[in-house]
Structures are given as C-alpha cells and as structure tokens.
Amino acid sequence: MNPIIGAIGWHMVGALSAAAFYAPIGKVKRWSWETTWAVAGLFSWVLWPIAVSLLYLPDFRDFYQSIDASVLWKSAFFGCIWGIGNVSYGLTMRYMGLALGIGIAIGTTLVAGTLLPPFAKGDFFFLFQSKSGLYSLAGIIVALLGVAVVTYAGYQKEKQLGISAEQFDIKKGLALAVLCGLFSSGMSFAIEAAKPMETAALALGVHPLYAALPSYVVIMGGGGLVNFAYCFYRLATRPELSLQKDLAQPAESNAKNATMAAIGGTMWYLQFFFYAWGAASIPQNLSFLNWMLHMSGYVLFGGLVGLALGEWANVHRRTVAILWLGMAVIILASNLVGMGLAA
Numbered sequence: 193m194n195p196i197i198g199a200i201g202w203h204m205v206g207a208l209s210a211a212a213f214y215a216p217i218g219k220v221k222r223w224s225w226e227t228t229w230a231v232a233g234l235f236s237w238v239l240w241p242i243a244v245s246l247l248y249l250p251d252f253r254d255f256y257q258s259i260d261a262s263v264l265w266k267s268a269f270f271g272c273i274w275g276i277g278n279v280s281y282g283l284t285m286r287y288m289g290l291a292l293g294i295g296i297a298i299g300t301t302l303v304a305g306t307l308l309p310p311f312a313k314g315d316f317f318f319l320f321q322s323k324s325g326l327y328s329l330a331g332i333i334v335a336l337l338g339v340a341v342v343t344y345a346g347y348q349k350e351k352q353l354g355i356s357a358e359q360f361d362i363k364k365g366l367a368l369a370v371l372c373g374l375f376s377s378g379m380s381f382a383i384e385a386a387k388p389m390e391t392a393a394l395a396l397g398v399h400p401l402y403a404a405l406p407s408y409v410v411i412m413g414g415g416g417l418v419n420f421a422y423c424f425y426r427l428a429t430r431p432e433l434s435l436q437k438d439l440a441q442p443a444e445s446n447a448k449n450a451t452m453a454a455i456g457g458t459m460w461y462l463q464f465f466f467y468a469w470g471a472a473s474i475p476q477n478l479s480f481l482n483w484m485l486h487m488s489g490y491v492l493f494g495g496l497v498g499l500a501l502g503e504w505a506n507v508h509r510r511t512v513a514i515l516w517l518g519m520a521v522i523i524l525a526s527n528l529v530g531m532g533l534a535a
Contacts, residue, residue: 196533199473200485200526206466207489211497213459216452223449226423227438231450233423235457237416241408244465248393248402255392255406263388264410270382271414277301277375278415279422284368294494295343296366299336300373302487305380306332310480327532328481335488335525341518342491348511349504380483382411383471404468412464474533481529492522 220228249255256264284297320326386407393403427435439446463486471482495515498504504512 195473196530199470199533200530201470202466202473203470203482203485204489204493204526206463206470207486208493208497209459209466210463210486210490211493213456213463215456215497215501216459217456219452220449222441222445223438223453224427224433224435226426226433227435228449228453230420230423231453232457232460233416233419235454236460237412237419237457240458240461241405241412244402245406245409248398249406250396255396256409259389259392263385266385267382267389267407267410268414270378270385271411271416272418273375273378274382274411275378275415275418277372277378278419280368280372280375284365284372294491295339295346296369297372297376298487298491299339299343300370301376302336302339302373302484303332304374305377305483305487306480308377309380309384309483324478324532327528328478331481331525331528331532332484334528335484335522338488338518338521338525339491341521342495342515343518345495345511345515345518348514349507352507352511377483379411379415380480382414383407383482384479386411400472401469404471405465408461408464412461478533481533485526485529488522488525492519495519 217228217232245255246252281297284294320329383404386404389407389410390404393406394400398406424435427433441449467482467486470485471479474482496519499512499515504515
C-alpha cells in the first residue's frame with residue numbers, strides 16, 4: 193500500500209472512532225454525565241495509555257525517568273490545556289446548540305492546531321514556497337469550507353427538528369466556542385512537544401507505528417487531570433448531583449453503565465492510537481497536517497454516524513443534500529493533502 197494513502201486511511205479510522213465514541217456513552221442510564229465521563233475517562237486517559245506503554249516499552253519506569261523533565265512538563269502542560277478545551281466543549285453546546293457549537297469549535301481547533309505549531313517552529317512560510325506546501329494549504333482551506341458546510345446543514349437540521357440550545361446566548365456561545373477551539377488545539381501542541389519521547393521509544397526498538405504511544409501517558413494524564421477535577425468538583429458541589437446516588441443503582445444497571453462508559457472511553461483512546469499510526473507515515477516537515485486530517489475526518493464521520501443512527505430521518509432532503517456536499521468537500525480536502533504529501 194502507498195504509505196501516504198495508508199497514513200490518510202489510518203487517520204480516518206481514528207476519526208471514525210472519535211466520531212462514534214459517544215454512541216455507547218449515550219446508552220448509560222441513571223448516571224449523571226459527570227460520573228459517566230469520569231468512568232469513560234479512566235479508560236481513555238489512564239488505563240489504556242498505561243497498558244499500551246507497558247506492552248511496548250522494555251522498561252516502563254526507566255523509560256520515563258530517562259526523558260528530560262522539561263519534555264514531560266511541556267507535554268503534560270499542553271495536555272492540561274487540551275483538557276480545559278474539552279471541559280468548555282459542553283458549555284459551548286449549552287449556549288449555541290450542538291451544530292453551531294461543534295462547527296465553530298472544530299473549525300477553530302482545526303485551524304489553530306494545524307497552523308500554529310509550524311508557525312511557532314518557523315516553518316509556516318513553507319506553505320507558500322513549494323508545490324507540496326501549496327497543495328497542503330489548499331487542503332486546509334477546503335477542509336475548513338467543508339466543516340462550515342456540514343455545520344450549516346447541522347444547524348438547519350436542528351431548526352427543522354425543533355432542537356434548540358439549552359440557554360441560547362450567541363455572544364457567550366461564540367466566545368466559548370473560539371476558546372474551546374484554541375484550548376482543544378493544545379493536543380496538537382502536546383503531541384509536538386512529546387516528539388523526544390517518540391524518538392527515545394524508537395531508539396529502544398519500538399516499532400514506528402507504536403513509538404508515539406508512550407507519550408500519551410503524559411499528555412492524556414494532563415488532560416485527564418483537568419477533566420477529573422471538573423467532574424468531581426461538580427459532583428461534590430452541585431446539590432442535584434451525587435456520586436453516591438449514581439452508584440446506588442442495582443448491580444446489573446451499574447455493570448451495564450460501566451461497560452458502556454468503558455467502551456466509549458476505549459473508542460476515544462483508539463482515535464489517537466490510530467492517529468499515531470497515520471502520523472508515522474507523514475513526513476516530519478508536514479507533521480502539522482496530521483491534525484487537519486484528524487479534525488476534518490472527525491466532522492466527516494460525525495455526519496456519517498448521524499446518518500447511520502437515523503438522526504437525519506425527518507430532515508428535509510435539501511438539508512441532507514447539503515450535509516453530503518459538505519462531507520464531499522472534506523473528502524476533496526483529504527485528497528488535496530494527499531497530493532501535497534506526494535508532491
């Protein structure tokens with residue numbers, strides 16, 4: 193298989209997992225969102241990253257002790273930044289509704305996470321100075337256009353189905369969506385900051401497809417810390433929420449809820465497992481495109497998952513056609529990026 197096609201393909205597999213991870217979580221009953229999110233996060237941010245690193249590293253403890261402390265702190269810091277963006281994601285939905293909130297947040301995340309890392313490294317102007325860079329820039333612009341079209345279709349769907357934001361406030365929602373997008377792009381910076389860990393794993397003989405995975409212990413640990421703090425703070429301070437009440441359900445109900453949350457958390461982790469596989473075949477000077485492929489794929493498969501689950505069943509055909517147009521535009525963007533990688 194052509195390595196470029198393979199790289200894009202693995203990114204799409206990861207994006208599909210990201211787009212579908214909430215389906216099992218949505219089946220959790222009689223638990224608060226905070227309890228559900230914490231249990232899912234235990235698997236996605238803690239157990240799976242550690243388990244995979246234990247599997248592939250010759251010596252788990254020695255590996256992290258050998259990494260420069262500044263690398264660990266930077267990776268964890270940007271992971272925390274991503275965690276703040278993740279927490280604010282829900283607030284964006286509250287004030288703007290699902291479609292507009294996701295569209296603006298994902299659009300901002302796509303642009304910030306794709307373009308700011310090369311800008312910070314001084315590689316930004318490469319986009320204007322080579323055929324490969326121009327194709328890549330075109331792919332980024334077209335992907336953003338595709339996200340906008342899908343967002344518009346989603347907004348029309350919500351209007352037609354009578355779905356509205358919990359507390360619609362365009363000013364608060366817009367500010368939160370932009371902040372969410374900027375903070376969420378911290379994952380892209382974290383992955384970049386953790387490159388020395390990937391290099392160290394390669395030096396130990398870890399296969400290139402798995403070399404980036406040990407860094408997730410630190411990155412997702414930072415993000416998980418923020419998410420857990422938010423969940424348990426709300427469980428402790430909000431009178432309508434109670435961890436004890438959530439866990440007082442019958443054993444069978446708790447087991448089913450825990451299983452669904454665990455499956456959702458595992459699917460969330462798998463998005464970055466396959467992200468690492470895709471990134472392994474992308475040239476280092478174009479590594480910033482990994483984020484663009486991931487985020488645009490997330491929107492693409494979000495639309496497809498919604499169609500598969502029947503969420504668009506009672507929506508006007510014209511609106512569904514707009515959704516398909518937006519997804520086609522995103523596919524075009526991925527092809528442009530592929531042409532840029534091959535140039």
